[in-house]
Amino acid sequence: MKRSLARQFTKILGRENFSLDPCDLRTYSYDASGLSFMPEAVALPTDLEQVVRVMKLANSAGIPVYPRGAGTGTTGGALAEIPGLVLCLSRMNRILSVNTANLTVEAEPGAITGSIQAHVEKSGLLYPPDPASLGFCTIGGNVATGAGGARAVKYGVTRDYVMSLQIVLPGGKVVETGTRTAKGVVGYNLARLMVGSEGTLGVITRVLLRLVPAPKAVGTLLAFFPGPSEACKGLVSLFTRGVLPRCVELLDRLSLECVKDSLPVSMPRGTRAMLLAEVDGSLPAVREETQEMASVFQAAGASGLHVAESPEQAARFWKARRSLSPAIRRLGYPDKVSEDICVPRDALPEMMRRLEDAGRRFDITILSFGHAGDGNLHVNLLTDLGQPELKRHCHEAVDWIMEQTLSLGGTVSGEHGTGITKRPYLSMELGADAIGLMKGIKGVFDPRGILNPGKL
């Protein structure tokens, strides 16, 4: 970056909020995708005014800007693929207000999702979206990626809770989008358009979210199955029997291998899949539905069932599930290529069958787990990309898996977004007309193309 430009950014942000230090640049060159691109500079604004002035200057200088939250994204969405300025919102992290009459919470974009949840729980309220990364991802990042989570089965995802957003456009214009009311149909829904826009349209600087009353009781059930197809059939039966769980998580045999030591109960011999399911509501309803879930799972072939007897035990079940992503490394494969496919729920048994087929067909180890209640699977291909033959097998397997997903009416990303890593599959899913419209929208928001260029 030219010295004169760096001096102007420093003037806007102060020395403590702007860095050219190679150590800082290295830190902000990563996210959870495993990719790395060195930015030219890092800005850490502390208020709206600084964001506005940074965006104005960057736009007039034509320098690329990469909005960033906590960098937990798994697709490289926050990375400076073309050298430019990382604009990290983590210092704008205040929870501004909770309104118990309107059931809303308002926060700055850098607020950690789990902190917002803990904060509103004190008022007997629930912010339902719960990405597994909630202890360290930001609400701005959640909105920008349209993050999901386990409880989406009953409650939906981030987009279902965004009421209004304040955004800063590349030229520095501040726009209020959406409404502060429960209803509102005036004009195009720009707040909704921002959800999942992955930092390509505007910088989110304030978020107003809808809340719901916290449920009185939660029932948590662990069920072990002889195979993933029995587990998937069990979960599909729940819905056909009229039970609406708040979440159903699936772990396949290899996933269980990774977390078996953190599971607080023992697994029956021959277990090859596990479901972790929850219902919530009033205490009598929860008791009844937990029983019903257990009998549905038993009928589908479950070989072991455990109902959590206390919130602490339920938390231990969840701890095992949440420890999975990092635990996969323990299997000792040098590389993990993670996909985030989603199919209609009733296509899940067939998708699991095709994934097993993919493992055999391309001679590659595949580990699948995820928010199966939504048909959303995190498919991990474990390999050594340093070996050309294995790399080729892996790429062929991913292409095949994406084709199978789309042929079952699915999508190539259920919640992680496109970023860099899913870009090759975008045109497999979207037609030329839809892509043309999207490019038109991008041009209206960001005519000079400085925001997260090349992404999506």
Ligand SMILES: Cc1cc2nc3c(=O)[nH]c(=O)nc-3n(C[C@H](O)[C@H](O)[C@H](O)COP(=O)(O)OP(=O)(O)OC[C@H]3O[C@@H](n4cnc5c(N)ncnc54)[C@H](O)[C@@H]3O)c2cc1C
């Ligand atoms: C262990 C682990 C578990 C995970 N579990 C889940 C899960 O269950 N569900 C799920 O959906 N995801 C999950 N993720 C992925 C990730 O946590 C989410 O995508 C999250 O929403 C990213 O938030 P972030 O603050 O880290 O954003 P970043 O990674 O910093 O950025 C992500 C994208 O958002 C944009 N962005 C960030 N902040 C802003 C802003 N203020 N304005 C405009 N654009 C912005 C960036 O440009 C980028 O495109 C997981 C990741 C990990 C590492």
